[in-house]
Amino acid sequence: MTTENLVILDPTDEREPVRRELTQRPETISGTIALLDISKPRGDVFLNRLESLIAERLPGVATKRYMKPTVARPAPEDVKQAIRQEADFVIEALAD
Amino acid sequence: MTTASSALPNFALDDGTAQRRFPSGRSTLLCFVKEDCPTCRLSMPLIREMQDRYGEHVDVWAVGQDSEGNAVLIDEYGLSGPMLDDSALKVSFAYEIDTVPTLILTDGDGHEQRRFHGFGRDDFRDMTTELSRLSGLGVAAVNWDDYPEMMPGCGSKSMEPGIYERLKAEAEGSPIRARRIEVGQNEDVYELLYEQGVTDGLPVMPPTPERVVRMLEYTSRDPQEQIAVLPPNLAPVTIEKVAINAVLAGCKPEYFPVVLAATEAIADERFNVHGAIATTMGGAPVLIVNGPIREQIGLNSGQGALGQGFRANATIGRAVRLVIRNIGGHRPGGTERSTIGWPGKYTLCFAEAEERAPTWTPLHVERGFQPQDSVVTAVIQTAGPSQVIDQTSRTPEALGGSIGLKAAMARHAKLPAIGETVIIVSPEHYDTLARAGWTKDDLRRRIQEVGEKPLREWLADEESGGLAGATLQQFLHGKDLTEADLDRPIRKFREDAWLMIVVAGGGAGKWSGVMDAFGTGAGGTMAVSRKIETIAGVGA
Numbered sequence: 001m002t003t004e005n006l007v008i009l010d011p012t013d014e015r016e017p018v019r020r021e022l023t024q025r026p027e028t029i030s031g032t033i034a035l036l037d038i039s040k041p042r043g044d045v046f047l048n049r050l051e052s053l054i055a056e057r058l059p060g061v062a063t064k065r066y067m068k069p070t071v072a073r074p075a076p077e078d079v080k081q082a083i084r085q086e087a088d089f090v091i092e093a094l095a096d
Numbered sequence: 097m098t099t100a101s102s103a104l105p106n107f108a109l110d111d112g113t114a115q116r117r118f119p120s121g122r123s124t125l126l127c128f129v130k131e132d133c134p135t136c137r138l139s140m141p142l143i144r145e146m147q148d149r150y151g152e153h154v155d156v157w158a159v160g161q162d163s164e165g166n167a168v169l170i171d172e173y174g175l176s177g178p179m180l181d182d183s184a185l186k187v188s189f190a191y192e193i194d195t196v197p198t199l200i201l202t203d204g205d206g207h208e209q210r211r212f213h214g215f216g217r218d219d220f221r222d223m224t225t226e227l228s229r230l231s232g233l234g235v236a237a238v239n240w241d242d243y244p245e246m247m248p249g250c251g252s253k254s255m256e257p258g259i260y261e262r263l264k265a266e267a268e269g270s271p272i273r274a275r276r277i278e279v280g281q282n283e284d285v286y287e288l289l290y291e292q293g294v295t296d297g298l299p300v301m302p303p304t305p306e307r308v309v310r311m312l313e314y315t316s317r318d319p320q321e322q323i324a325v326l327p328p329n330l331a332p333v334t335i336e337k338v339a340i341n342a343v344l345a346g347c348k349p350e351y352f353p354v355v356l357a358a359t360e361a362i363a364d365e366r367f368n369v370h371g372a373i374a375t376t377m378g379g380a381p382v383l384i385v386n387g388p389i390r391e392q393i394g395l396n397s398g399q400g401a402l403g404q405g406f407r408a409n410a411t412i413g414r415a416v417r418l419v420i421r422n423i424g425g426h427r428p429g430g431t432e433r434s435t436i437g438w439p440g441k442y443t444l445c446f447a448e449a450e451e452r453a454p455t456w457t458p459l460h461v462e463r464g465f466q467p468q469d470s471v472v473t474a475v476i477q478t479a480g481p482s483q484v485i486d487q488t489s490r491t492p493e494a495l496g497g498s499i500g501l502k503a504a505m506a507r508h509a510k511l512p513a514i515g516e517t518v519i520i521v522s523p524e525h526y527d528t529l530a531r532a533g534w535t536k537d538d539l540r541r542r543i544q545e546v547g548e549k550p551l552r553e554w555l556a557d558e559e560s561g562g563l564a565g566a567t568l569q570q571f572l573h574g575k576d577l578t579e580a581d582l583d584r585p586i587r588k589f590r591e592d593a594w595l596m597i598v599v600a601g602g603g604a605g606k607w608s609g610v611m612d613a614f615g616t617g618a619g620g621t622m623a624v625s626r627k628i629e630t631i632a633g634v635g636a
Contacts, residue, residue: 006285009303010275011294011340011422013331018277018292 034087043093109180119206124155131165133250140173147177153231188254189263195249214249265305271319303343311339314352324363326424327370345415357626361474366622372476378434383445386460387470390447397447399602413443453599475623481609492532496542504547510562515616520609522601547588
């Protein structure tokens with residue numbers, strides 16, 4: 001038995017598409033990039049390499065490492081909040 | 097047992113090794129069962145016997161309603177014939193199975209020949225005789241004395257609350273046509289609904305197909321019937337869309353007839369919902385309910401009738417506001433332009449305390465309906481209620497005067513001839529008026545009496561604004577202002593009938609209330625009353 005996603009019905013007149021808005025993409029990269037390890041094997045290898053590439057190619061940009069306690073659950077609120085407060089970008093090492 | 101010859105719907109179900117298609121081309125016996133039903137268990141040895149004996153010639157299929165239970169039944173009863181997996185319950189639903197076991201015998205083309213449900217010894221015996229005839233084999237050797245004469249069946253899983261509504265929403269011919277929005281595993285449905293802009297700023301109930309189907313059970317009308325076109329989007333308002341918004345607002349299904357009637361009322365052209373919502377003055381529909389439905393659904397007309405804490409009052413008014421917002425498309429900052437806004441724009445619905453005011457004609461009867469009718473009256477107001485505080489008056493003249501002087505302040509102390517105004521008379525104030533034999537009309541007369549002033553006293557001057565410009569011209573009919581005009585008496589309310597007097601509130605407290613009007617008449621709004629559909633099964 002698979003877990004089915006919850007379905008809800010559109011209460012509007014359906015003229016507009018259902019929106020899930022993305023944050024505006026900036027033109028340039030500056031500030032701090034969060035590197036989020038989701039606790040998957042070898043996520044650290046990927047992020048280490050990325051960190052050194054960023055240091056090499058984007059010298060003015062800082063990086064900061066974050067870690068999800070478990071791969072099986074969404075990031076806890078404190079991790080998300082820390083990233084929101086401390087970083088301008090996130091790169092997430094998603095899969096092994 | 098029934099005998100019929102209708103063709104049953106086709107299906108394909110898995111029996112663990114192969115897919116079985118119906119109709120199969122052979123006579124087929126479908127046996128709908130579920131594992132936790134004692135009557136199904138009583139029947140299982142007979143089903144097995146029929147499979148073993150006639151299975152070569154007739155398809156004898158057990159159709160089980162949950163996967164795990166099916167495995168248990170196969171194991172416990174040593175089933176060697178097919179056990180089809182209907183754990184999705186789609187076939188059970190399509191075949192209208194409300195009791196298990198149900199046995200249906202069909203011919204090779206799927207025409208129903210026989211059907212019975214529950215356990216009946218004679219029903220089973222007749223069925224084996226029939227299978228024997230169809231297969232040309234001898235009658236099963238069953239010791240019928242081991243079985244009770246009858247045993248009632250159990251409820252089919254497809255009829256369980258929550259499951260039935262989901263099946264109905266998904267079935268062919270489903271009443272649901274609205275766009276489905278799938279909520280991701282990690283998505284918070286409440287946050288998603290905020291983000292879609294479909295709430296009034298408070299959390300809403302997720303409008304799942306199951307909940308919407310339950311709402312729709314409370315109308316006899318076709319869910320796709322278009323009941324209105326709402327501005328500014330000029331969007332067609334279907335009964336289904338209203339039901340979705342009623343769920344969103346938190347309505348119980350039994351409130352739905354009121355929401356539907358109120359939606360039709362506010363969509364009436366005379367009501368001018370567009371003008372009322374768009375105005376910077378800030379109009380909102382006030383819904384007043386009369387008649388037996390108040391009791392049936394628990395609409396509060398008593399203590400705190402206009403306050404918080406009463407689900408029917410809170411959610412019916414809210415549902416109508418969400419219809420205006422989500423289907424019509426009125427949103428603050430868009431076409432909803434109220435300068436300061438007011439809480440009445442969230443929800444405002446209450447009932448008249450008819451029984452508490454037996455000598456007064458209820459609002460709906462004044463508006464031409466029968467006392468036993470359930471009616472919702474929608475009226476646009478822009479503020480209120482503001483309280484009339486009078487704990488001392490013991491005569492109807494004095495108390496009516498207090499209410500009249502308060503009403504004379506509505507909109508502006510020096511703006512006359514204003515429109516429909518809701519006056520809420522508290523039970524204690526009603527007692528004072530009724531003891532003296534006063535009717536609603538007597539109170540109207542008194543309100544008009546104390547609110548009347550010569551034209552000069554309405555005019556804007558150094559001290560304050562008031563009657564001036566185009567508004568003043570209405571009283572002069574294009575002529576210059578003369579001395580005679582200045583003495584002409586002008587009433588606060590253009591028509592007596594525009595004073596919409598209702599009794600509501602708790603038994604204690606000498607506080608009545610007056611609301612503020614929007615413009616009434618051509619170019620403004622007119623209150624609209626609608627009879628509420630009475631559905632059998634709702635209350636009395």
